Amino acid sequence: MSGATSTMDPALLAVLANRFDAIVREMTNTLLRTGRSTVMSVARDFSCAIVTADDQLLSSAEALPVHVFGTHLQTAAMRRMHPDFAEGDAFLDNDPYIGNTHHADHTILVPVFIDGEHVFTAAAKAHQADTGNSIPSTYHPLAKDIYEEGALCFSMTQIQRDHTDIDDVIRMCRRRIRVPDQWYGDYLAMLGAARIAERRLKEAAARYGVDTLRQFVGEWLDYSERRMRAAIAKLPAATVEGEGAHDPFGPLTEGVPVKIKVTVDPAAETIEVDLRDNIDCVPAGINQSEACAINNAITGVLNVVGSGVPVNSGTFRRIGVQLRENCVVGIPLHPTCCSMATTNLADRIINITQHAFSELGDGYGLAQGGAVTGAGFSVVAGQDPRTGGGYINQLIVGTNGGPATPRTDGWVTYNAPCGAGLVYRDSIELNELKYPVMFRYLRIATDSGGAGRRRGAVSTTVEFGPREAPMTAAFNIDGHERPARGARGGGDGSVGVAYLIGTDGTRTRTEPMAQLELRPGERLYGEHGGGGGYGPPIERxxxxxxxxxxxxxxxxxxxxxxxxxxxxxxxxxxxxxxxxxxxxxxxxxx
Structure with missing residues (x-):
């Protein structure tokens, strides 16, 4: 911690802060424009970041919180596992036991050297359309361990040396990933984004000098910490506890309870989130990885007190996250399955944390956001009669309703808590062009948002099916029993549900977590979750x-x-x- 004020010219500090953010935004634009799958090139389920050589998150611009707050764990693993890395190297990592989020998030890490010294690491993380799972989905809620999950695990694997691909790794992916050309296109997009950052960082060093950049890093992180300290100092001292639970599914007939304790100490200017008082890891795919547990606890805090505060490791110095090993929302031990670490329980942690702050009084905290990864978030797969080849892709066409705050209504295009409104909704038309799927409609669901002085956002309903050939659709609904909760007298949001519509129009409710085969003429209908309201409705x-x-x-x-x-x-x-x-x-x- 540093309490010193900046000695750098404030104008230069601001210029460099925006310069680093601009580099991350250029990485983001590269991925969005060159990704092959629609989950990347349309829905933008990816994140970019710049990390310092000593493993501090420096800039992440509009990255998804669930992706990047724990990136320092990955860069630390890179340095630990490859102590002799050199300029021109690149590493592929998706190992949830050494700092990644879950297997579906492939991360490309490129160490950036300036004058022969490692100064930064550029990281590009993207959710993949397929990772070689034992089922055609990047999520496997019923997998008892990583062996049943089946995904390829790249534990900080070197994929480039001297700016050249290591073909062994590329061949491995092509053999195990269902649509290899699509994966390879996405890989090139991630690699390109990281290499662009490498070039831009070298240009910044040539323009300002590496010593100036190092000074900026120290002073920017210290400035960010001071901003966070000031925000915390305005809160009342308190310890609040929040509780919730993941809905029952499969073998977990009682669901998974989640307890969170938040301690606000305005005198010390710290906030601590304690997740240790929770059950051990479960034999299913919903366990949190360490990175996700950290990411989501911090997200819940920043949703409440982070307005205007830079998002970087300087800010994170004031937020403590207490975890324990072998905990369902803590630090998993191999071979625990974390297939769905970025959704479901991740959303519960964010929601419960931000909702707990509402116990401080009216004007504090948030309601909970809708978190149903239902039909509109299905992973669809099959054979495309138009090309004769296979396809697989995650749809992000539906959306859940955002939570109401003390001052604003919920955000309609919120998507889900872990995405923080930063994942885009897919284009239905582009999905129909790229894949053999037909959508009947996507609609607002009236009365789905929780009522309140500030209203929770409404969710959507969606209906779709295959065009000519059978298609599998896999989805994982949490929030079918326990919806997003309102705060301070606000109403709860709607629950999620999915129905299989037969060729004769009959509707059959599906299991909350299901993989269905849809035949031509059959359709999948889904309702997503509305956001909770804030304050009494009659005060609106x-x-x-x-x-x-x-x-x-x-x-x-x-x-x-x-x-x-x-x-x-x-x-x-x-x-x-x-x-x-x-x-x-x-x-x-x-």
């Missing part, structure tokens, strides 16, 4: 309630019965308005 401004009704976010019945707002007139002829006198009377009666 009547004109906002009118707007919500006109937008289709709430029904007229909800406006009257839940929010206590009475309308007069007809929306069909633009005469609909709030009956202010009747509304005051209805609300007063409550």
């Amino acid at each position: 401004e009547p004109d906002r309630v009118l707007h919500d009704y006109l937008e289709g976010y709430i029904s007229r019945a909800a406006a009257e019965d839940v929010y206590g707002v009475v309308f007069t007139g007809d929306p069909g002829d633009d005469t609909l308005a709030v009956d202010e006198e009747a509304t005051r009377a209805r609300r007063a009666a409550r």
Whole structure:
């Protein structure tokens, strides 16, 4: 920790901070424009970052929190496992036991040398369409261990030497990954992003001098720490506890309880999140990796107190995350399966942490965000009659509703807590062009957001199926029993559900975690989860309630019965308005 103020010219500090962010944004743009799979090139389920030579996250721009907050664990593993790495090297890592998130996230790490010395590491992490799992999905909720999961595990494996691919690794991927050309295209996109960062960092060093960059790193991280200290100092001293649970599925008939204790110490200007009082790892794919447990606890804190605070290791100095080994939300031991570490329990940790802060009083904390990785997030696979070849890809066409805050309504295109609204929703049209799938609709789900003074965002419903040939669809619904909770009197969001629609139109509810084979004419229908509301609904401004009704976010019945707002007139002829006198009377009666 450093309490010293900056000695660098503030203008130069700001210029360099934006220079590093610009490099990460260029990495991001490269991945978005050159990725082969739609999960990368459309949905943007990837993240880029720059880490210092001593393993401190320096810049991540718009990276997904679930991906990058623990990147220092990966760079530390790179230095530990390859102490003689050199310029021109690149490493492929997806090992959840040494610092990666889960097997589906391939990370390319490129050590950046300036004047012969390692100064930075460029990291590009991307969720893959396929990683060689034993089932055609990057998620395997029922896998008892990594052997049943079946994914290829690259434990900080060197993939380039002297800027040249190591063909042994490439061949291994081509043999085990279902659509190898798609994977190789995504690999080249990740590698290209990391190499662009390498070039840009060298250019920055040539422009400003490496000593100036080193000074910037120290002062920027110290500045970020001071900003976080100031934010924490404004909070009341308290220890709050939050509880929740993953819904039951498969062999886990009681679900998985989650307990979180948050200690706010404004005098010491620290926040500690303790996850140790939880059950041991379970024989299923939902265990957290160490990186994910850290990432998601920090995300829950920053969602509450991080507004305007730079996201880097300087800020993280003020947040302690307590974990234990062999804990379902802690540090897994090999061969524990962490196939779904970036979803499900990850979302529960974020939600419970940010919701716990609401116990500090009105104006603190957040409601919980919708977290249903349901039908709209399916991994679809099969044979494409148009090409005669196979395909596999994760859809991200649905979205869950964002949580309400003390000041704002939830974000409609939130996606899920672990994505923080930064994962884009797929283009239905592009998916139909690239894969043999047909969508009937994607719609807003009226009344799915939790009611409140500030309303939780609505979720979506989706219906789709194969065009001409059978197609598998795998999805993993948490939130089918325990929805996103409201805060300070706000209502809960909607639950998630999926139905198989037969060729005759019959609807059969599926298991929450399922892999279905859809035949031509059959369709999969899914409802996602709405966000929780914040504050009592009858405190919501009547004109906002009118707007919500006109937008289709709430029904007229909800406006009257839940929010206590009475309308007069007809929306069909633009005469609909709030009956202010009747509304005051209805609300007063409550």
